[in-house]
Amino acid sequence: MATMKDVAKLAGVSVATVSxxxxxxxxxxxxxxxxxxxAIRELGYAPNAMASGLKRGTSSLIGLIVPDITNPFFTELVHCIQRRAAEAGFVVLLxxxxxxxAREAELIALMRSHRVAGTIVIPCGGEQDCMNLSxxxxxxxxxxxxxxxxGMALDTIVLDNRMAATLATSHLLSLGHKIIATIAGPPHRFVSHERFVGFMTVLESKGLSVGADHVKRGDFHVASAREAGLALLQSAPRPTAIFVANNQMLIGTMQAVAEMGLSVPHDVSVIAIDDFPWAAAFTPTLTTVRQPIDALAEAAIERLKLRVGGLQEDPCRIVLAPELVIRQSCRAPLEDA
Amino acid sequence: MATMKDVAKLAGVSVATVSxxxxxxxxxxxxxxxxxxxAIRELGYAPNAMASGLKRGTSSLIGLIVPDITNPFFTELVHCIQRRAAEAGFVVLLxxxxxxxAREAELIALMRSHRVAGTIVIPCGGEQDCMNLSxxxxxxxxxxxxxxxxGMALDTIVLDNRMAATLATSHLLSLGHKIIATIAGPPHRFVSHERFVGFMTVLESKGLSVGADHVKRGDFHVASAREAGLALLQSAPRPTAIFVANNQMLIGTMQAVAEMGLSVPHDVSVIAIDDFPWAAAFTPTLTTVRQPIDALAEAAIERLKLRVGGLQEDPCRIVLAPELVIRQSCRAPLEDA
DNA sequence: AACGTTTAGCTAAACGTTTCGTCAAGGGGG
DNA sequence: CCCCCTTGACGAAACGTTTAGCTAAACGTT
Structure with missing residues (x-):
C-alpha cells in the first residue's frame, strides 16, 4: 500500500509537503x-492512521462497550452513540x-491498548465491579x-430509574390495581435495584404490600421472564397487573400470559421499563416507560469529548428523566370474578 | 502512558527483552x-497497538459496514460477526x-486508512454501486x-433469495390462496429484485397473475409498508395474502391491517422474509422465512480470514439456504364472502 | 587449551507519520 | 543597496514497537 514517501516521490516534493x-x-x-x-489519486493513497496516531499520540477511535447488542435498548443506544461519534469525527471500536x-475488563484493556481517545461503557456488573472501572x-x-x-470516579449518565418505576407503578395504581406483581432484574445490578426500590416505595406509600409470591427475579432476558410470568399467573391471588423491569422481560411475560390462555389487558395489565420500536406494533400495543436514549448518547459523547479535551474537573453525574408511554396493555382490573 | 522503554528501565533490561x-x-x-x-504490573503498562501495528504492517482490527444497525436482521448479523471476530482475535470497527x-464509500476509505486486516460490508446500493466496491x-x-x-470481484455470501421467496409463496399457495399481493423492496437492490422475481416466478408457474394494484414497493422500513399495506387492503379484489419482502415491512403491514380494522390471519394472511426475535411473541405469531444469520457470519469471517492470510484465488460465492418458519399468521383464505 | 556452538540478551534500524528548525528566495523599508 | 522579514519548501528527528544481527559468556569437543 502506497505511503506518503511514494506520493512525495511521484509529485516531486518532500514528504513534509505532502503532510x-x-x-x-x-x-x-x-x-x-x-x-x-x-499523485494521491494516481496511487490510491490513503494516510496510515496507525502511523499518524502513533506520532500524534492520539487516535480518532472511541471504544464502546455494551453487554449485549441484541437487546433493543442497547441496539438503539449503540445506534445513537455511533451516529453522534461519527458526527464528531470518531470511529467506534465495538x-x-x-x-x-471479566470480559468487560479485558475489553477496557483492549481499548486502552488501541489508544482510543476515550471509551463509553455500559457496565454489566454490580456495584463493586463498577467501582473498579475507573x-x-x-x-x-x-x-x-x-x-x-x-460514587464511581467517572462521569456517569443514567436514567432516573426510581422515577421510571414510580411512573409505571403510579399508572397501575391510578387504574385501580391493588394486586400488583413485579418481575425484577438481577439483584446486584444498580438499575434493577433502583427500579425495584422505586416500585416498592410507591406501593408502601399507598399502604399496599406485595406478597413474596408476587416478586420474581429475572435476568433481563426473555426466557427468565416467561418462567417468572408463569409462576406469577399461577399464584393466588392472581395479580391483576405486572410491573416488568425491562423490555426483553416484557416479551417473556407476554408469552407467559399467552401460554396460560389469558389475555392482556383483559385478564392482566402489563407495563415495563424501556420502550422499543415494536411496542406499538404488538397486539395489544404495549405501555412502557421510555428512556431518552438519544439524550443519553448525546450526553455521553459530550462528556467524553470534554474529557478527551483534557478537562480535569470532578466526575459529574447526569440523570435523565423518563417518560410514560401509555398504550393498550394496561387498563382497570376486572371486578372480582 | 507508560511505554516499553519505561518497563525496560524499571526491570533493568532492554526493550528487546520486554518485547x-x-x-x-x-x-x-x-x-x-x-x-x-x-514492572508491567507496577506501571500499568499496556502495549501500544498503533506502534505494534505500524511496525508489523497489520492490525487486529476488522471493519464492519452495515446499512442500519436497528434493523433486527442487521443487529443479529452484527452480533454474530462481532462474536466470531472476537473469537478469532479481531476487534470490530463499526x-x-x-x-x-456515498457514506459507504467513505467508510471503506476510512477502514483502509485504519489499516484494518479486512472488512465485511453489507452493501446498501444497487448493482452498479456494488460493482464499484472492489x-x-x-x-x-x-x-x-x-x-x-x-459478478462482484469479491467473495460474496448471500441468501438464496429466490428460494426464500419461493418457500413463502408456495406456502401461501398450498394454503389455497389465489389473490396474493406483495410489498417488495427498493427495485434497484439485488435482494429486492431476487425476492420479487422468485415470487412472480412461482405464481406464473401456477398460471396465476398479479394485478398491478397488488404489487407495491417499500423501502425496507416500517412506514413505507404501512402505506403500501393500506393501499393493498383497499384495492379490489382485496388480496387474501400478502408476501412482504422483509421483517421491518412486516411490522408496517401489521399496522396497516390493524388500522383497517381487519385481523391476521382471519382476513388476510401475512408472510415475510427475515425472521426476528419477537416474531414468536406477536399475536398472532408471525410466519417468516428465516435466513441462517450465524452461518452467514461464520462464512464471512472465514473467507475474510483466508483473504487476510493472503489467499489469492478467484472470488468465491457462497449461497445459503433459507428455512420456512410456520407460525400463525398464514392460514387458508375464507370462502368468498 | 583452543575451537566452534549454543544461548541470553542487547543494539539499532526500520515502520509511516508529524513537526520543529532550517534554508533559500523574494520583497520591502531604511 | 543592504538588511531583515516573510514565505514556501525541505531535512531530519521523533513516536513505540518489532526483529535482524550481534556480542559475550558458557559449554562441550577434540
Missing part, C-alpha cells in the same frame, strides 16, 4: 498542492461484554452510562 | 521474565452507512454479505 497538503496545517502553493493531489465482568481505565477517558451507580 | 517476553517469540529466562512482568452509497477496497480484503449481486 502539509493533507493536514492543511501550513501553507502550500497551489501548484504543489495540485501535483500532490494528483466491544460486547456478554454480561461478563482503576481499569487507568487514565483513559471513560464514561459510564445506564447501569452506573453513584 | 520478547510479551510476544514469546524468543527465549527469555524466568528471572528476567518475572522482573518484566512485575461503520453505519445509513443506506447511503475498486474502492483497493487491495484491502473485502467480503460482501447479503445484498451482493453475482
Amino acid at each position: 502539509s497538503t493533507l493536514s492543511g496545517r501550513s501553507f502550500v502553493s497551489d501548484e504543489l498542492k495540485q501535483r500532490v493531489e494528483a 466491544g460486547v461484554s456478554d454480561d461478563q465482568v 482503576r481499569l481505565a487507568a487514565g483513559m477517558p471513560l464514561v459510564a452510562a445506564d447501569n452506573a451507580p453513584p | 520478547s517476553t510479551l510476544s514469546g517469540r524468543s527465549f527469555v529466562s524466568d528471572e528476567l521474565k518475572q522482573r518484566v512482568e512485575a 461503520g453505519v452507512s445509513d443506506d447511503q452509497v 475498486r474502492l477496497a483497493a487491495g484491502m480484503p473485502l467480503v460482501a454479505a447479503d445484498n451482493a449481486p453475482p
